[in-house]
Amino acid sequence: MSVLAKHTQGKGGPDKIFRISGMAKARAAEVGKENIVNATTGAFLDADGQLITLKTVEDTVKTIPFRDSAEYASIEGTPGFIEAAIDAAFREYRPNGYIGGVATPGGTGGLHHAIYNYLDDGDTVLTMDRYWAAYKSIARETGRNFDTFVTFDENGRFNVQGCIAKLREYAEKQTNVFMILNTPANNPTGYNVKQDEWEAVVAELRAIANNGRNNVVLLLDIAYIDFAAPEARQFFTLFNDLPENFLLLVAYTMSKSYAMYGYRLGCLLCVSSSQEEVDSFVAINKFSSRATWSNCSKLGMLVMEKINKDPELKAAFRAEQEELRLSLLNRAEVFIKEAQEAGLKTCPFDSGFFVTVPTVKAEEVAAELRKSDIFMVPLGDGANAGIRVALCALPEEKIVGMAAKIKEALDAVGE
Ligand SMILES: Cc1ncc(COP(=O)(O)O)c(C=O)c1O
Incomplete structure (x- = not known):
């Protein structure tokens, strides 16, 4: 009998992404990394497979005295960092x-705190069925249920009607209707929810908030926002002057935007028309931080603050971000064009690190690709199944021809 507490039963098991990327690494050690395609990694890599970093960020890090960054940060984060x-x-x-x-x-x-502090035990987290697997793990870890709606409609647009139907279902079942949307540059599809789709969803959320029974919490996961065009932020203006019981939470992270994945710093933001609601957001989440990881990276905070306060540095940083966005988009354009030529169906793509090829035989297709030393992550297990192609991890020369190879693998398994 295990010593573990009862509530841990059923947790664990191998992480699919780490399992396949482990296989890729093992194969690279045997035959050389130049002889395999490792499209599993969720980090932006250059042609040599090295992490792409931003020079403005690296230079800023070097200006910060070690003693300053080695200090404890304030738990909630400095005002300059929050503003940044x-x-x-x-x-x-x-x-x-x-x-x-x-x-x-x-x-x-931020996702952890939002799911923990705005839902009760047994309540449900709602999101789309092409989602980042950590959402489900956090729901499990915090004793919340997890449900999804089909992401796309038959026209390859965001499934507004399916989303609304699920929102109404949970408005009947629990007080706080809680939904996570990861857009723009969704992981794993690269989809950006469009302005008219947003308008319909926000109109429904406002109607639920105004029904006299429910509260609404919309958690926006914007991990890849800087890899979408800057105008992709336009939908934020739909959240002007919200009803007091409609909270917008935004999980911002430095991981991809500053290429500081390992420094572990983000910021959970809260938008509300009630100052009191914002004050309790800060107090409660600060308490949860104290009770879990305590405080975060001081160096990360100093870097964000410094770049934000220096207009010249900020302009140079933003220009670098834009350059990276365009170079990633370039990779995607090569893949999407070739997919169309090869007759390979993909989920609708706008921007971001990944493209998804929908297939119910995802495991088999991934295994077939591995026979040619191509490593990609099979995701989902039914209507939401697919192969996630990490364009962020592949140089253009390895992307050329890739769509045709995936099509061959699909044909080989009879898909
Ligand atoms: C969809 C999505 N959300 C959020 C994150 C957050 O990552 P981190 O905790 O490294 O900032 C990731 C990272 O892979 C992601 O893919």
Whole structure:
């Protein structure tokens, strides 16, 4: 009999992404990394498979005295850092309302706190069925249920009707209707929810908030926002002057935007038309931080603050971000064009690190590809199954011809 507490039963098991990327690494050790395709990693890599970093960020890190960065950070984050995170998240599309923030270790920490503090035991987290697997793990870890709606409609657009139907279902079942949307540049599809789709979803959320029974919490996961065009932020203005019981939470992270994945810093932001609601957001989440990881990376905070306060440095940093966005988009354009030529169906893609090829035989297709030393992650297990192609990890020369190879693998398994 295990010593573990009862509530841990059923947790664990191998992580699919780490399992397949482990296989890729083992094969690379045998035959050389130049002889395999490792499209499993969720980090932006250059042609040599090295992590791409930003020079402005690296230079800024070097200006910070070690003693300053080695100190404890304040638990909730310094005001200069919170302001930098608000600016980084919203830019010129900052919604009208009171805005507060709490430092978190990456976007993951923000997702954890939001799911924990805005739902009761046994309540359900709602999201789309093409989602980042950590959502389900956090729901399990915190004793919340997890449900999804089909992401796309038959026209390859965001499934607004399916989303609304699920929102109404949970409005009947629990007080706080809680939904996570990861957009723009969704992981794993690369989809950006469009303005008209957002308008319909937000109209429904406002109607639920105004029905006299429910509260609404919308958690936006914007981990990849800087890899979508800056105008993709336009939808933030739909959250101007929200009803007091409609809370917008935004999980911002430095991981991809500053290429500081390992420094572990993000900021959970809260937008509300009630100052009191924002104050309790800060107090409660600060308490949860104290009770879990305590405080976050001081160095990360100093870097964000310094870049945000120096207009010249900020402009150079943003220009570098834009360069990276365009180079990633370039990779995607090569893949999507070739997919169309090869007759390979993909989920609709706009921007971001990944493209998904939908297939119910994802495991088999991934195994077939591995025979040619191509490593990709099979995701989902039914209508949401697919192969996730990490374009972020592949140089253009390895992307050329890849769509045709995936099509061959699909044909080989009879899909
Ligand atoms: C969809 C999505 N959300 C959030 C994150 C948060 O990552 P981190 O905790 O490293 O900031 C990731 C990272 O892979 C992600 O893919």
